[in-house]
Amino acid sequence: MRILLFAALCILTAACGSTPKQIESPLMREKTTMPSEPVDTSAPSVDYIGLQRALGMEIPTNNLGYKEKVFNTCEAGYGYSSTHNCHREYMVVINIQLQCRDSVGQVSEGVNNADLSPIASKTVKWNLKGTQGTSQTDFDGFAQIMTVSNMSQKQQRLKLAVGNEFLYMRANEITRVVTPRNWCEQ
Incomplete structure (x- = not known):
């Protein structure tokens, strides 16, 4: 055996x-090792205006400056999934006013309001650490930049361009911008 x-x-x-x-x-x-259900990896179709309203970020354009608010994507709604890819994001709203002075180059004397003209009804291209878009100035030169990012944008450089003219400023420092005359001519 x-x-x-x-x-x-x-x-x-x-x-x-x-x-x-x-x-x-x-x-x-x-x-x-594939999951039994396919996971949607495409970007969500988000209602940013609705999200802005829900987060209390509807700020009048004449209230100048940088504002941000952190939110959880799974709790936000407005196109974000309530179960997949949960993470923190930042809603960023930057209100600016663009004006041009009646001179070109450096100014040795102070500029007063009588010397300024709004950069009215112009398309402003902007770029902020990987996000970009366009905004439109109103009759008084006010514009609003709104974006959503996975990190705070306070210390990032914001690029603004009108026509061929552009400038860089820190996002949390920008409010009213006075530019040379050629910005109004764009």
Whole structure:
């Protein structure tokens, strides 16, 4: 009996040793670890105006400066999933006023309101640490920049461009900007 058991064990060992090993490729491993439901990795279609209202970030454009508010995407709604990819994001609203003075170059004397004209009804292109967009100035040169980011934008450089003219300022320092005359001519 011992010999019979020993012979069966030898046959099994030899059979397993002669079976070719299956090499697992990264693609096969990926396939076996895929979730049963496909996860939507596309960007959500977010209602930013609704989100802005819900977060209390509706700020009149003449209230100049930088404001931000942190929110959890799974609690926000307005197009964000309530169950997938939960993380913190920042709603950023920057209100600016663009005006140009009646001179070009450096100014040795102070500029008063009579010397200023609003940069009215102009498209302002902006760029802020990976996000970009356009805004429109109103009749008095006021404009609002609104974006959502995964990090605070307070210390980031904001680029504003009207036509071929542009400037950089820290996002949390920008309010009213007085530019040379050529900005009004764009």
